[in-house]
Amino acid sequence: MIFDPQVVYIVDDDEDVRIALSRSLSKRGMQVEHFPDAQAFLNQVHEDAKGCLILDYGMPGMDGLELQDHLNRRDSTLPVIFISGHGGIPESVRATKAGAIDFLEKPFDLQVLVERIQAAFELGTKLRAEKTRRRMLADKRRLLTEREEQVLQHILTHPSRTSSKEIATALGISPRTVEIHRGRIQQKVGVKTTIELYELFGQMH
Known part of the structure; x- marks a missing residue:
């Protein structure tokens, strides 16, 4: 069996801190990899890489929050831990609202960081599994015809009205046709x- 370790990615413009x-x-x-800026990180690391990202808040060019926003837009599963020498409550609030696990002000206790990394590894594993599940469901849903999708939509939006007669009335088709479509969807x-x-x-709807 091939061991696929999780990696701690560090992005900080301060070389001394990185090293x-x-x-x-x-x-x-x-296992650690470090980068001097956000673009260097983006050029080499996939947004769904296994591990976590330790990210400096204030960097020249694309700063930490902008990188976090970029990853969020790409539906990244890589958990973020912010570190900063100049951060305050407003910065911490912005980062955590955007999904960061924590915001640590330099200098920080290394053991605290290690604990946050371990929590990030666990979270990342769950996020990747959920993303894989969503992709699998999306692939299955693309197999449906237009009418089958309409039947499924009714089931998801009206879970208390899923009899063939109720769906047929809503869609203007016969109950028998609904039964056929329902059977094909389930298959x-x-x-x-x-x-x-x-x-x-249901959770995807």
């Missing part, structure tokens, strides 16, 4: 009941 953090975390058995996505269908797609 010191990299050495300290490496001594604790972590295509791999479920046996309407309840399973709702449980599978």
Whole structure:
């Protein structure tokens, strides 16, 4: 079995900080890669890389918050931990509202950072699994015809009115036609009941 370790990515324009953090975390058995700016990181690391991102808040060019926003727009699953020598409450609030795990002011306790990294690794694993699940469901949904999609939409938006007669009335088709479409939907996505269908797609709606 191939071991695929999680990586701590450090983005900080202060070389001394990057090297010191990299050495300290490496001594604790972590795999570390570091970058001098946001663009260097984006050029080399995929947004769904396994691990977490330790990100300096204030950097020239694209700053930490802008990089976080960029990753969020790309639906990144890489958890972010901010570090800053000049951050305050407003900056911390902005970062955490945008999804950061924590905002640590320099100098910070290394053990606190290690604990945040471990939490980030766990969160990242969950986020990647959920993203894989969403992609799988989207792929299955693309197999549906236009009418099958309409039937599914009705089931998801009206979970208390999913009888064939109720769906038929809403869509202007016969109950028998609804039953045929429902059966094809369930076959295509791999479920046996309407309840399973709702449980599978309900959170995506």
